[in-house]
Amino acid sequence: MVRVRDLDPSASPLDYYGSELRQLREAAGLNQAQLGGIVFCTGSLIGQIETARRVPTRDFSERVDAALGTGGVFSRLVGLVLRSQLPSWFQAYAEMEAKAAYISTYQAQLVYGLLQTEEYARAVLGVRKEGDLDARVAARMERQRILDRENPPLMWIVLSEAVLHQEIGGREVMRNQLAHLLSLWGREWVQVQILPFEAGAHAGLQGTFNLLRFEDDPDLVYTEDFVQGHMTANPQALKEGSLRYDHLQAAALSVEDSAALIARVMEERYGHQPGPDGRDVA
Numbered sequence: 001m002v003r004v005r006d007l008d009p010s011a012s013p014l015d016y017y018g019s020e021l022r023q024l025r026e027a028a029g030l031n032q033a034q035l036g037g038i039v040f041c042t043g044s045l046i047g048q049i050e051t052a053r054r055v056p057t058r059d060f061s062e063r064v065d066a067a068l069g070t071g072g073v074f075s076r077l078v079g080l081v082l083r084s085q086l087p088s089w090f091q092a093y094a095e096m097e098a099k100a101a102y103i104s105t106y107q108a109q110l111v112y113g114l115l116q117t118e119e120y121a122r123a124v125l126g127v128r129k130e131g132d133l134d135a136r137v138a139a140r141m142e143r144q145r146i147l148d149r150e151n152p153p154l155m156w157i158v159l160s161e162a163v164l165h166q167e168i169g170g171r172e173v174m175r176n177q178l179a180h181l182l183s184l185w186g187r188e189w190v191q192v193q194i195l196p197f198e199a200g201a202h203a204g205l206q207g208t209f210n211l212l213r214f215e216d217d218p219d220l221v222y223t224e225d226f227v228q229g230h231m232t233a234n235p236q237a238l239k240e241g242s243l244r245y246d247h248l249q250a251a252a253l254s255v256e257d258s259a260a261l262i263a264r265v266m267e268e269r270y271g272h273q274p275g276p277d278g279r280d281v282a
Contacts, residue, residue, distance in 0.1 A: 007052060013080040014052045020077065022050040024068050039063040055085060055135035058142065082142040085135045089228035096220060096231070098146050102213035104156045106195075106204045106248050109166060111177060112157055114144050115184070115192075120177040123169030147190075155190040158248045160204070161197050164265045175270035178262050185259045193252035194261050203247035211241050 009019035025035050025046070032050070033043030039060065048054035056064075061074035086094055097103065097114075105112050110124060121140045126133055146152060167174055184190050195202060210222040218233040221241040232238075253261060 012052070013077065013084045014055060017056060017074070017077050017081050018050045018052045020073065021046070021064065024070060024073070025050075028068050035064070035067060038067045055081060055132060055138065057138055058082075079142060079145075082135070082139045085132070085139040087228075093222055093229055093231055094143055096212055096214075096217075097143065099214060099217070100153045100212040101215045102154045102156075103210065104158075104213075104245055105210040106158045106160075106208060106245060107163060108160045108204060108208050109163060110168070111159065111163060111181070113140055114147060114155070115157065115181065115190075116140065117173070117177050117180050119173045120168055123173055152189050156249070157190070157192045158195055158204075158245070158252050159192065160195050161261070164194070164262060165269065167270075171270045175266055178266040178270065181262055182259060182266070185255070191255050192258055192262075193249060193255055194258040195248060195252045196261070199251045202251050203244040209241055209244070211238075211245060 007015050007019055009016045025032070028035075030038075031043070032046040036043040036046045040063070041060065045054060049056050049060075056074070056078055058075070058078050061078040064070070064074050065072050083091060083094060103114075110116075111120060113121070116124070118137060118141055122133065122137050125136045125140065164178065168177070181192055184192060195204065208224065212220040212222065214220075219238050220231050220233050221237050222229060222231045224230070252258065
């Protein structure tokens with residue numbers, strides 16, 4: 001069992017978080033069970049977080065801040081902790097994504113991470129049985145906090161129609177995911193277009209890619225293979241990515257027609273259907 005005194009607060013954001021939690025809890029004169037009772041969790045969970053064996057959630061952090069009167073210390077730290085749970089090769093991209101003023105992406109198989117529901121993300125991330133799934137899902141949801149800013153990035157997303165038909169997590173999860181995409185329709189800062197099957201051969205056949213534009217930094221293009229991601233500000237790569245994206249937008253359905261297609265697939269493929277007993281089933 002890991003002992004608290006063996007932890008090095010400088011080892012990782014998670015270790016630092018655990019060390020701070022222990023120190024501030026003890027300064028408040030509370031044992032783990034007492035703090036757990038105040039924030040509606042077990043003393044065991046408090047101990048696991050203090051010894052860096054569990055990753056805290058944002059909700060937990062906010063409750064601990066309120067209980068210990070920290071002035072938001074843990075609510076600020078948890079962002080660093082959750083980002084550290086992303087794959088090491090992805091962390092640099094996530095940092096730049098959070099700074100971007102404009103994000104455009106073509107997705108061939110999956111809904112873009114910033115627009116995934118928690119259940120959809122859990123199904124995607126759960127394919128590989130490694131690490132703490134709850135922590136990885138929480139890290140992906142944490143990325144989406146940039147959408148709640150006063151000035152969120154402008155986003156233009158082109159999804160292959162295949163994304164709508166690739167059943168991830170079951171029919172109910174997919175229905176909720178497509179409903180979430182529809183809920184974004186009409187918002188000025190996000191536009192979703194569907195590239196229909198009828199488009200045939202198109203500029204995105206070589207795979208998914210993202211373009212990030214910034215107010216003060218060079219633009220970036222990001223791609224992934226099955227091992228890791230690749231981010232570059234190479235002018236030729238940016239020119240090629242921008243050209244491909246322009247062609248994809250031109251071949252895709254309009255935003256209005258895309259919403260109509262999403263709604264149709266949601267009802268026809270994932271809608272409620274009567275079961276053998278006549279009742280609706282998901």
